[in-house]
Amino acid sequence: MHFTAKTITTHKIDPDVDETREFLLEDLAYSQSLKKFGYVGGIEPSSYDQPDGNLTGDPYFTDGQRIVMWMSSQPTAIGDIEILDLSPYRTGHIAD
Numbered sequence: 001m002h003f004t005a006k007t008i009t010t011h012k013i014d015p016d017v018d019e020t021r022e023f024l025l026e027d028l029a030y031s032q033s034l035k036k037f038g039y040v041g042g043i044e045p046s047s048y049d050q051p052d053g054n055l056t057g058d059p060y061f062t063d064g065q066r067i068v069m070w071m072s073s074q075p076t077a078i079g080d081i082e083i084l085d086l087s088p089y090r091t092g093h094i095a096d
Contacts, residue, residue: 015051015060021067026067029081035072038084042066 015021028034043064046052051059068086 003073010054010056013054013060017056017060017062018065019044021065025069027068028071029078032077033069033071034081036082036084037067037069037075038086039065039067040086040089 025034025037039063043052043062045064046061048061051061053059070082
């Protein structure tokens, strides 16, 4: 963690943000904390060869999808997790 010139506290990110997203999904599913989830469009995709960068210049690449998850206080078996089709929904893209 470090402070930037704009006085924002931040940290280094894993450039493969999709892998990190899927790791979180799997971890919550295996811990039986996940009730349902789905994907929604987020930002424009960026490739490994032409990554985007965050506020502090850390490169990242992504398919552009965001995951929406519902948690449960009761254990939910992996086979009982509901997968939602959120494809009709798309979040806005913040223009440069």
